[in-house]
Amino acid sequence: MYKITLKRQLTKDIKLMGILAPHVVRNAKAGNFVIVIPGETGERVPLTIYDWDKESGVVYIIFQEVGVSTVKLGMMNEGDFVYSIAGPLGRHFHIEKYGNVVVVGGGVGVPAIFPIARALRDAGNSVTSITGFRTSELSILEKEMKSVSDAVIVATNDGSSGTKGLVTDALKALYDKGGKIDLVVAVGPVVMMKAVSELTKQLGIKTIVSLNALMLDGTGMCGGCRVTIGDKVKFSCVDGPDFDGHLVDFNELTSRLSAFKAEEKISLDHCKIHLAGR
Amino acid sequence: MAKKERLKVRQQAAAERTKNFDEVPFGYDDSEAADEASRCLQCKNPTCIEGCPVNINIKEFIRQLSAGDKAGAIKTIKQSNSLPAVCGRVCPQETQCEAKCVLLKTGQPINIGALERYAADWEAANLKTEAPKIKPVTGADGKQIKVAIAGSGPAGLTVAGELAKLGYKAVIFEALHLAGGVLVYGIPEFRLPKAIVKREVEYLKLLGVEIETNVLVGKSYTIDDLFADGFSAVFIGVGAGTPSFMNIPGENYKGVYSSNEFLTRMNLLKAYKFPEYDTPVKLGKKVAVVGAGNVAMDAARVSKRFKGVEEVHIIYRRSDKEMPARREEIEHAKEEGIIMDLLTNPVQVLADENGFVSAIKCVKMTLCEPDASGRCSVKAIAGSEFTIEVDNVIPALGTKANELLTTNVKGLKLNRRGYIEADPETGETSIPGIFAGGDISTGAATVIAAMGAGKKSAAAIDRYLKKNISA
Ligand SMILES: Cc1cc2nc3c(=O)[nH]c(=O)nc-3n(C[C@H](O)[C@H](O)[C@H](O)COP(=O)(O)OP(=O)(O)OC[C@H]3O[C@@H](n4cnc5c(N)ncnc54)[C@H](O)[C@@H]3O)c2cc1C
Ligand SMILES: Cc1cc2nc3c(=O)[nH]c(=O)nc-3n(C[C@H](O)[C@H](O)[C@H](O)COP(=O)(O)OP(=O)(O)OC[C@H]3O[C@@H](n4cnc5c(N)ncnc54)[C@H](O)[C@@H]3O)c2cc1C
Ligand code: SF4
Ligand code: SF4
Ligand code: FES
Numbered sequence: 001m002y003k004i005t006l007k008r009q010l011t012k013d014i015k016l017m018g019i020l021a022p023h024v025v026r027n028a029k030a031g032n033f034v035i036v037i038p039g040e041t042g043e044r045v046p047l048t049i050y051d052w053d054k055e056s057g058v059v060y061i062i063f064q065e066v067g068v069s070t071v072k073l074g075m076m077n078e079g080d081f082v083y084s085i086a087g088p089l090g091r092h093f094h095i096e097k098y099g100n101v102v103v104v105g106g107g108v109g110v111p112a113i114f115p116i117a118r119a120l121r122d123a124g125n126s127v128t129s130i131t132g133f134r135t136s137e138l139s140i141l142e143k144e145m146k147s148v149s150d151a152v153i154v155a156t157n158d159g160s161s162g163t164k165g166l167v168t169d170a171l172k173a174l175y176d177k178g179g180k181i182d183l184v185v186a187v188g189p190v191v192m193m194k195a196v197s198e199l200t201k202q203l204g205i206k207t208i209v210s211l212n213a214l215m216l217d218g219t220g221m222c223g224g225c226r227v228t229i230g231d232k233v234k235f236s237c238v239d240g241p242d243f244d245g246h247l248v249d250f251n252e253l254t255s256r257l258s259a260f261k262a263e264e265k266i267s268l269d270h271c272k273i274h275l276a277g278r
Numbered sequence: 279m280a281k282k283e284r285l286k287v288r289q290q291a292a293a294e295r296t297k298n299f300d301e302v303p304f305g306y307d308d309s310e311a312a313d314e315a316s317r318c319l320q321c322k323n324p325t326c327i328e329g330c331p332v333n334i335n336i337k338e339f340i341r342q343l344s345a346g347d348k349a350g351a352i353k354t355i356k357q358s359n360s361l362p363a364v365c366g367r368v369c370p371q372e373t374q375c376e377a378k379c380v381l382l383k384t385g386q387p388i389n390i391g392a393l394e395r396y397a398a399d400w401e402a403a404n405l406k407t408e409a410p411k412i413k414p415v416t417g418a419d420g421k422q423i424k425v426a427i428a429g430s431g432p433a434g435l436t437v438a439g440e441l442a443k444l445g446y447k448a449v450i451f452e453a454l455h456l457a458g459g460v461l462v463y464g465i466p467e468f469r470l471p472k473a474i475v476k477r478e479v480e481y482l483k484l485l486g487v488e489i490e491t492n493v494l495v496g497k498s499y500t501i502d503d504l505f506a507d508g509f510s511a512v513f514i515g516v517g518a519g520t521p522s523f524m525n526i527p528g529e530n531y532k533g534v535y536s537s538n539e540f541l542t543r544m545n546l547l548k549a550y551k552f553p554e555y556d557t558p559v560k561l562g563k564k565v566a567v568v569g570a571g572n573v574a575m576d577a578a579r580v581s582k583r584f585k586g587v588e589e590v591h592i593i594y595r596r597s598d599k600e601m602p603a604r605r606e607e608i609e610h611a612k613e614e615g616i617i618m619d620l621l622t623n624p625v626q627v628l629a630d631e632n633g634f635v636s637a638i639k640c641v642k643m644t645l646c647e648p649d650a651s652g653r654c655s656v657k658a659i660a661g662s663e664f665t666i667e668v669d670n671v672i673p674a675l676g677t678k679a680n681e682l683l684t685t686n687v688k689g690l691k692l693n694r695r696g697y698i699e700a701d702p703e704t705g706e707t708s709i710p711g712i713f714a715g716g717d718i719s720t721g722a723a724t725v726i727a728a729m730g731a732g733k734k735s736a737a738a739i740d741r742y743l744k745k746n747i748s749a
Contacts, residue, residue, distance in 0.1 A: 023490070023498040037455060043547070043556040044455075068556050084455040086492035216547075219453050219494065220680050221463075222539035223521045226530060233523070233530070238682060252530055255633040259532040263558030270553035 001081035005058050010140045013065040014108065015074050016050070022057030024049070024087040030115035031093030031210070031242055034059065035218045037084040038072040045069045046215045046237075048187075049088060050111040059085070062111035062140070068267040089218045090241045093119065093208075099182035101125045102174065103149070104167050104196055106132045106188025110141050112210055113187050118148040120185075126150050128174065132167035132192065136160035168195045181205050186245060190254050197245030207245035211236045214257060228252050284386040285314040292613040296582050299467045299550060302610065303367075303392075311396040315344035318388050321380055326390065329378030331730040334358040336375060336390055343393060352401040355394060360439045360481075361432065361729060363402065363474045366395025368465060369726050370604050402477060409484045415445035417510070417747050422447045425739060426509040428495035428683060431459020432725045433515035433716025435482060436732030437739070442485040444740055449509070451493040453682075456546065459517055461725070463546040464538070464573070466580050472545070496683035501712065510747045511711045511739050514698060515732065518717035519680030524568060524673050528627030533560065533635035537567070537577045537674035544580050562669020563588045566638050568624055570594035570601035574674035575608060578616045581672070590616045591666060595623040595643050595656050619666070621645070623658060627671050637665045677722050684718070697721055705735030711746075713739055 006018030024034055028049050035044045051060040065074045076082065093116045101120050105113035110131050121127045129149040133139045134157045145152050154162030155170045163170055167188075175181060184207040186196040193209040200207040213225040213236040220238035227236050228249035234240065289295075289303040306314060324337035335354050342351035355362045369375075371391040379387035414422040423446050427434045430452040438448035456462050458475040483489065493499065495516070504512055521536035523529055535543070540559065543549040547557035565581040567574050570592055582590045592611065594601060597620050601608055612618070619640070626639040642662035649655035679696035691699045691708035698707055698714040705713035715731030717723055 023493050026499065026503070027497065041548070041555045072556075084492050086453065086455065086494065086498075088497055089494070216539060216542055217454060219519070220682050221519045221521070222542055223523065223536040224539045226523075228530065235520075256530065256532060258633075260558045260560060263552065263560060267553045267556055267558065271556075 001083065002085050004076055004078055004080050004082065005056075006060075007076075007078050010062065011138050013074075014062060014138075014140055015065070016060060016062045017073070017076075018058045018060050019082060019085055020057055021059045021085045021087070024059045024085060025052045025054060025057050028052045028059065028088040029092035030095070030119040031090065032088035033090050033218075033241065034061065034085050034087035035089060035215070036061070036073065036082055038069060038076065039083050042072060042083060043069045044216060044218070045073070046089070046212070046218060048112040048210075050114060059087070062108060064108045067264050068271045071268065071271065086218065090237060091239070093185075093242055095119045095123050097124045099125065100128070100180055101183045101185065102128045102130060102171060102181050104130045104132070104171060104184060104186040104188070104192075105145075106167055106186075106192040107138070109186075109188030109192070109210075110145070113185060114141060114144055114148065116185055116187075117145065121148055121150070129153070130155060130167050130170045130174070132156070132170070132188070134158070166195070167192060168199050171196065172199060175203055175205075183208070184245075185209075190250055190257065193245060193248075194250035197248065197250070201246050208242050209245040209248060210241045211243060211248065211253060212241070212257075213253060214259060227256075282313075282317050284317070284389055285310055287389070287392050292615070295468065296614050299583055301471055302468050305399060306392055306396045311343060311393060312346070314389055315340045315393060317381070317386075318344065319380060325378040325380060326375050326388070327378075329375040330358075331374065331726045332358045332733060334375075334394070339397065340388065340390075340393060343397065348397060348400045349405065351397045352405075355397055359726075359729065360436060361478050361725075362394050363398035364432070364461060364470060364478065365726050365729070366391050366393075366398055367470050367474075370724060372604065372606070374726070407481055407484060409486075410443070412443060412445050412486065414447070415743070421508075423743055423747055424449060424509045425511045425513065425743075426451065426495075426504045427513045427515065429453075429459060429515040429517060429716070429718075430457035430479075430489060430491075431515055431517050431716060431728060432461065433728035433732040433735075434459070434513065435478070436729040437513045437515065437715070437736045438487040439482050439485060440733055440736030441739060442482065442487045444736070446740075446743070447486065447488070449488045449490065451495050451499070452489065452491045453494045453516075454546065455491050457489050457491060459515075463542045464576070466541065466545055466576050468579070468583070469576070494682065496686035501687050505711070510743055511713065513705070513732075513735055513739065514683065514707075514712065514714040514718060515716040515728070516680060516683050516718045518677040518697075518722045519682075520678045522673070522675045522678055524624060524675065526624060526626055528629060528635075529671075529673075531627055531629040531635050532633050533562070533629075533669055534627060534671045534673070535559075537569075537573045537672055538677070540577055540672050541573075541580065544584075550580075550584060559584070560670075561587050564591070564666075564668040565589070565670040565672065566591045566593050566624075566666060566668040567672045567674055568593045569674040569676070570596075570603055570608075571674065571676065572603045572607055573676075575603045575611045577672045577674050578611055579614055581670075582614050582616060591619050591668070592616055593619045593622050593624055593638070593640065593666075595621065596653070597621055597645060600653055621656070623656075624671070625663070628665065635669055635671055637667045638671055639663060639665045677717075679718065679721075687712075695721065702731070703734055704738035705731060706738060711742065
């Protein structure tokens, strides 16, 4: 059992949580993730490590309530205990001096790019962040991204804050301004990572994406997280989650993410009925 | 006396058991156990003992059972085997102890496994488990010497138990949220109830073993971290772990699960109790399992028990004779109505317009000259393609070395296939103070083999610590 030390509501359905887990923090690095099980009968839920504190042993995650597991997690409060948290999982993001890096985050992909941007900047890169949201009310981590970036561009679909349009529009505009871009890192919904990768392929800019395949153990034992990269099948939990965006079969990933759609609905309904009955 | 026949273990009828996940064999009752035990010849040269990888004094425990001394019997067993309730259930006895029983030539070897299970279950029901008094072994600093164990499968559990009994502090680190390795995530409930594994794990805790779940050695803590934290030796028992796939087109369609994924969803995460448990598994009416080893039988039999599943196929490229699974498991599967598509090899998985599996395309195979391994080799019959309509495909094609830990330790020697090179007698690896055993050094094997390796490693770790560390 692992104690929840902090809970903050960032938007209507996005929450930040601190969990006491020294075993995760000790060797945590940018790009790693954890697997959390909210309660004893729960699922194993992969979530990116947003931040960590070596001294207190607290790991921070930010998640969006989309289904039964994230809803259950979101109902827990400071002082409660999550049943299990394992990590750090996945390879950490490969940090070196690339030059000018643009990190692109969409929705709950933003918490994932935060530590990457910070590590890249610490390694001497110039970092421009582009964060994208549907509307200003859903915008998160603007201040935090500013603290780890040389420049931050916020894009909203409806133009309610920052520039109007998609992150790809902002990226294209940045490119058109003529600045040299040596690397793009994109984390967010699959459609976004796909669109960024297609754009950067045309522009000839190396691009790394972080894949959110469905996962179970996170240790390379089940193969449920398999993705096709170029002509090879990889396990995203141990070979990734970061991959060359120009090689990812995004259509396959999108399809595989919907493997349990019907069951997810049953599960959420079951949970709601249960709650209503209490 | 010896003319009496081997006493069959009563079990749930096939029609009944495919509707539940309860254990299939009931086990002997008191009088059955006494009867079966009384068949033992008490041989001068009890060859059965050689057949057991941990050399349980089989002759003696059976004598005690036939004399009604159940407490004595379990004590005898536990001198050599700390997980008798598990081994009595899942050992391939027919190739081990029972294969060496002198009564084999009559076709009626003693049912050693069932008797071992009986003694262990009797103990659980009748005796209070008490922690033995153990004197801690201390180092120069006066503190108890600590040993770290990566992985809580049968190998790691055995090492921990043995070391704890010798007075060391054994700490197990397990990547998953429950201890037991394949015993909890792989072997299904109806063959090995999880309550039994839990009981054995609780006993280890009573011995003073600490278990930290959710910790991945090599990730959460590196081996260097463990030594820095004051562990004087490390045992690696992380299992074989990584699933093989068929490498045919369509294998990533939705509804294809590796046997590991499928069994983990079902056993570890209890998907068969969905939505009471949150983890789903999606099976349609027809399921095809590819392969014919024990794991394939387990996957097929679990599928058969899942609500809504009507038809389960085993697809295997060779013939009945070559199936690598235990005969008993194959028979169980057949009794439960699993269809054996033999001399059949998948070539492609087909899907509907939404990407869900709809069928598996196969070719017919024919046996030809035996290959180097002595098994008959097979070749495809040209033009014999056909499809079987299925909703799920479960490849159960064996496992490979899991590299999560091994590639994170500098200087650790691996063999060509990626398994850790460890001395089979001591578990010593290429790095002093690091020992290894079980599936991660031998490749996928058996529970009792992993336990045997654990026992030898524990003895070697004790010798190593006495020589290098203890005061
Ligand atoms: C390595 C990794 C890191 C992740 N990091 C974060 C993070 O930092 N914050 C965060 O909010 N989410 C993150 N996710 C996604 C998160 O794991 C899923 O949202 C969560 O598992 C959904 O569980 P649920 O039971 O609440 O919803 P479910 O009932 O399982 O699903 C509800 C909906 O979410 C979709 N969904 C399910 N799983 C995923 C997934 N893995 N990725 C995308 N969509 C999914 C389903 O298709 C469905 O539409 C990450 C995923 C991975 C693999
Ligand atoms: C479905 C199935 C059925 C089987 N049926 C039988 C049977 O009937 N009879 C029989 O004798 N054998 C059977 N076997 C084989 C037997 O289970 C294995 O040979 C045995 O469990 C191997 O034991 P082990 O301790 O080496 O590893 P495992 O049991 O594989 O345990 C290894 C443990 O280490 C953990 N781990 C992995 N990496 C790390 C890490 N980096 N840090 C910490 N922990 C880690 C894993 O999560 C796992 O819990 C079966 C196997 C399977 C898969
Ligand atoms: S442990 Fe296995 S091999 Fe040994 S006696 Fe028991 S059943 Fe037979
Ligand atoms: S070989 Fe068979 S009959 Fe002889 S002692 Fe062993 S179990 Fe009994
Ligand atoms: S989640 Fe099981 S192998 Fe990646």
